[in-house]
Amino acid sequence: MRRNYNIERQKLHLPEYGRHIQDMIAELMAIENRQERNLRAKALIAIMANIQHDSSETPDFERKLWDHLFIMSDFQLDVDSPYPKPTAVTIMPPPHRMEYPGGNIAMKHYGRNVRNVIRSLEKLKDQETVDAVVYNLARYMRTKSFEFNQEHPDNAVIIKDIKRMADFDIAVNEEAITMIKSDYKQNHLGYSKKANHGKKNFKNQKNNRRTGYSK
Numbered sequence: 001m002r003r004n005y006n007i008e009r010q011k012l013h014l015p016e017y018g019r020h021i022q023d024m025i026a027e028l029m030a031i032e033n034r035q036e037r038n039l040r041a042k043a044l045i046a047i048m049a050n051i052q053h054d055s056s057e058t059p060d061f062e063r064k065l066w067d068h069l070f071i072m073s074d075f076q077l078d079v080d081s082p083y084p085k086p087t088a089v090t091i092m093p094p095p096h097r098m099e100y101p102g103g104n105i106a107m108k109h110y111g112r113n114v115r116n117v118i119r120s121l122e123k124l125k126d127q128e129t130v131d132a133v134v135y136n137l138a139r140y141m142r143t144k145s146f147e148f149n150q151e152h153p154d155n156a157v158i159i160k161d162i163k164r165m166a167d168f169d170i171a172v173n174e175e176a177i178t179m180i181k182s183d184y185k186q187n188h189l190g191y192s193k194k195a196n197h198g199k200k201n202f203k204n205q206k207n208n209r210r211t212g213y214s215k
Helices: 015-029 034-051 061-072 112-123 127-149 155-165 174-178 187-211
Strands: none
Touching: 015 034, 015 061, 034 061, 112 127, 112 155, 127 155, 127 174, 155 174
């Protein structure tokens, strides 16, 4: 006797209704008489309403049932519906293509926005504002450079990169940027120190047990 496995059956378009409803829809589609097909479609809608009784108070409940009926028939059912017949496009419209920003990023570890901000400074005439923005950008760029290279960056490199991204069109307060220091620590150094401290304590405890000394 051949067993009937679910993986060999037709895919359930809406599993919440179960396979019996989908089988009834398949039988409904096989009816040639249109009048009888319409009558049975209405009866099937009533059964579906009982299954979805908890959602009966939602707006457009009956219209949703008719939409579900057409979805489970793979939009092939031909009956007279009191509502406009849906299609695969109206029910599940294809997503709009998202435009990806074009152009190459010269220094990817800084990101595109850093370059955009630097280029926007060309229009500013207030040099004090330009210096403040560039100073904050330099601090941010040091952080990104450290994350990318895993070593503290040279401020001279940061100054050079700022000038390159600005196409040498803005004045850079090199003295202020040169004085910037790191606001972060290399975590692996702290971890190593802590680990060595733990090993030292363990060694002392071991020696104390050998000599019989205890605090």
